[in-house]
Amino acid sequence: MARLRTRHIALCAILVLFIFFFLPANDTIAYLPRFSHGSSSRTGTYALARYMNDPTHVPNILAKNSTFDWSSVNIKYPPPLTPALPPPVAHRPRIQHRFKPDRADVAAVQEQRRLEVKRVFQKSWASYRTKAWMKDALKPISGQYVDQFSGWAATLVDSLDTLWMMGMREEFYEAVEAVASIDFGKSTAPTVNMFETCIRYLGGLLAAYDLSGHEVLLKKAIEVGDLLYAGFNTENGMPVDFINFATAKEGSGLRVESQVVSASPGTITLEFSRLSQLTGNNKYYAAVSQVMNLFHQNQNATKLPGMWPMMVSMSQKDVVTGFQFTIGGNADSLYEYLPKAHALLGSTDPSSAKYEAMSRYFMDTARDNLFFRPMIPGNEDILISGNCDVLDDGPRLDPESEHLSCFIGGLYALGGRLFSNDEYLNIGAKLARGCAYAYKSFPTGIMPERYNMALCPGKDHRKDCAWDEAAFAKEASNRPQYKADLPKGFTTAKDPRYILRPEAIESIFILWRITGDVSFRETAWDMFKAVANATDTHYANAAIMDVNAVGGGAKEDYMESFWMAETLKYFYLCFADTDLISLDDFVLNTEAHPFRLSKVPEVLGSHATTTTIDVLGSRAATTTTEVLGSHAATTEVLGSRDTTTTTIDVLGSHAATTEVLGSRDTTTTTTIDVLGSHAATTEILGSRDTTTIDVLGSHAATTEAPGSRDTTTTTTTTTINVIGSHAATTEVPGVPGSRDTTTPPPPPPRSTYWGVTLPRLKYRGVATPLPPPLPPPRSTYWGVTLLQLKY
Structure with a gap:
């Protein structure tokens, strides 16, 4: 059974490589996926x-x-x-x-x-x-x-x-x-x-x-x-x-x-x-x-x-x-x-x-100097981001916030995952909920462009405090912009407009995708209903002048491009399939434009299509195929002078790399990883290292072939372990080509590889010499006989 499955692995590997090598390079849309x-x-x-x-x-x-x-x-x-x-x-x-x-x-x-x-x-x-x-x-x-x-x-x-x-x-x-x-x-x-x-x-x-x-x-x-x-x-x-x-x-x-x-x-x-x-x-x-x-x-x-x-x-x-x-x-x-x-x-x-380093430094500084817990009737465990003025007597927190600051909750959550810091993630969640609280506090269900809140007293402004009506009244009296009809806890709405901004829903979206907490998705829906209802016009959606007025008051004939680029995009992604613009595959710029994260290697979905075929003795032979967002896929064919790999990565799987016959690198590996399986690596013909086959979670399968670096004798071991089975090992002593003092002479030149006879090609009008001597040809690997293919 193990031998049969190994054959299937080899055939799949050959099929994938064959398709890759012979993809059309000149098709103007060859880089696009050929899907049904x-x-x-x-x-x-x-x-x-x-x-x-x-x-x-x-x-x-x-x-x-x-x-x-x-x-x-x-x-x-x-x-x-x-x-x-x-x-x-x-x-x-x-x-x-x-x-x-x-x-x-x-x-x-x-x-x-x-x-x-x-x-x-x-x-x-x-x-x-x-x-x-x-x-x-x-x-x-x-x-x-x-x-x-x-x-x-x-x-x-x-x-x-x-x-x-x-x-x-x-x-x-x-x-x-x-x-x-x-x-x-x-x-x-x-x-x-x-x-x-x-x-x-x-x-x-x-x-x-x-x-x-x-x-x-x-x-x-x-x-x-x-x-x-x-x-x-x-x-x-x-x-x-x-x-x-x-x-x-x-x-x-x-x-x-x-x-x-x-x-x-x-x-x-x-x-x-x-x-x-x-x-x-x-x-x-x-x-x-x-x-x-x-x-x-x-x-x-x-x-x-x-x-x-x-x-x-x-x-x-x-x-x-x-x-x-x-x-x-x-x-x-x-x-x-x-x-x-x-x-x-x-x-x-x-x-x-x-x-x-810059990220960690600023995040620690902002945590200690800008974030505060507001004094509110329900004593919800939220944080608001304020401003800080540094005067002669040291830093002074100003509890003024704005809609633009609401991105920070999502950023701290992202930093928490990137830097394995749970404190950042928890702070991010509290900041995101702080903006959501501001939304639901106003009659329209939308927060104002700029506002102030009452601080919790004491030196540690992130520590909770009970609602104190007298303390709040005293704080409000110090604010000339205070109005009696403001929600409890808010001392001003300095700029009561809402101009279709995305920052609050941006953080809610990121917290939903990072934590999986369905309360964030429900918050997103409440926010969307409020925004869509208050801003709707005959043609589209407009900025509103006062979020503290029922219905939002008058509208402004103004719709920034970020309404469709950011705000509606984030709302949409909150309810779409969670693998659409996965945060593991993309990073979004400040205008919510997703940039694909380069990986080593990456496939289906690439970008630039660059093809260079250099066969039989040229300096650099590379084939780069990128389809709908993937990146490097490089191949060296027969005698190139540089280190070369072929990268195949299908539907999010991991590395697939191949070096073929005669490159100058002493270590060659083939890795086939399809649809999330683990490493399958093979080294063929005279390399120094091992061959590993690991399929669908199985363990090591290693082979050392003739020409390895063993002392005095070459030991060939084969371990096949498929889908959790145990080791099956064979040792064959006395294989020629190891580091013994006496080494058999090299075989004569060959023009057949894996059972395929190559024609003598010309490069730039000059006959190219055959590749250097290699071991005798073979047409069977892992018990699989290769077909006679035309190159």
Whole structure:
């Protein structure tokens, strides 16, 4: 039985490798998965991919070049080209909860909720398409449009990945075709905001490419990346806040602003790093590394060590001076990108190892100085994030919070998993519940843009306290903005608007995916009903002026692109299949655009398709096939001079690597891992190491073949252990080719490998010599006789 199963393993391995080697390389959509037709009602990642990339419905869309080529700019102050991009991460800790399937009745409820979120999105998208197509944003009350982000169709680009996730195939490909014609060589404004362009346009294009694999999206992303790269053309290498379009084209250098919010230069890391990963061009990663090195080197030098002031001077390279500290607006995404950069890049490389240390340092500092437990009637165990001013008498907590701060709960939960820190996870849960509490406290069921709450008394503001009406009245009397109709515990609603922001539902979504606590999913539904009801208009959804007024009061003719890019996306993901945008496979930027996490190796679902075949004696022979989001798959064939591997990773399984006949590496392994099984490794013909076959949880199966490094004699052992069986071992003494002092002469040259006779090929018009001598040919491995294949 064990022998029979081993044969099956070998045949499967050969079949997978055969398919890989002979995939067409010149097909314009060869990188897309060849799935049968699926259904948009199935929201799991692979079921959705089958539907969205059904070859019979995938158009071949080509990018139209912009009127200006940003890569051609002759930069006066070129940024350094080091450090090098770190290699893909071999292992990451598990982030997402191990979900079990919902009961049928629960699943039916979640399906209805998912479809309701999709309905709201479809209404907004249809109105944008008919009233504001190719404009930056729709005005949801008047049905007019506005261009506030350079006129490059911000809402369209921002919504690409949401269209894909919701299975809106026709709308997605229509949008991709529109994106292909965007001219990033022209702008409706003389200056371009670096921050907004990076998170919305570059982030949106990269994420849509990571999900769909369409080359047109990567090409347009490169155009935007090169435009933003021109923003680093400064004397000190720091990026500008606003790119002067005309001056940037000239390449003569830009002037860095004297004061900018810290979030602006600190929110480029993910997008530039991912662009370098996808293109293999290190310049983007190297440029942004200089910025983050500045923050890293000065993290301990500020008035609140571990954090940076809200305002910084990039012209002076001063990220130290200042006394106001917050994780809210103006600084938020600087901190958000630290754990996420660690997730994307790992910490095995010196240039990226800093992100873990920076993350831990800021998280400890914020915990001790910004978070507080409010005094509220129910004494719920929640936390709110405030601000901190550091004056002569030391840090002083200001219990003012804002909607933008609500992302921090999800970030702490993510950090808790990334850094194996349960305290971070618990703090994250309390922060997320704090924002949910603020939502349910107001008549509309929505929290205000900015507000204050009463602190629990004492030095430890995170310690619980009982409700004290007199103490609350005293605290409220110190606030000029206090109104008697505010919910108990709230001393102000300084900005009572709700402008369709996503940060609260973002944290609820992350806590749901990390903990599996169904209360977070129920909270998400309550929040969605409140938001959809209060913001609904004839065309779409609009900002409301007062969350403390019944019905939200008047509406503002304003709908940011993040309504469809972030808010509705997070609501949708709360009720969709939990493997859709799994937190173990993606990291989301601050605009909720998911970037696929590079792994060693990764498959089905890749990106760039690069093929180089170099046969019989060339220097480097590599075949790289990436399909819908996977990464390196490299092969060396017959006599190449470099170390080569073939990587096959199917549907989330692990490494599959092969080195074939004659490479210079002394160790060769074949690993086949399909659909989650464990390692199956084989070394063939003259290597130094062992062969391991481990299938479906079985234990070691090892073989040492002729030519190993044994002393005096070669010992060949075969251990086959399949599906939990025990060892079966055979030792054969006296095999030639070990490290004895007398070694048989090498066999004559051969042109047959595994029973396949190769023709004499020519490389660049020159006859290529046959590969070096190898042991006699054989056609049987593990008891399996190979077919005579044509190469």
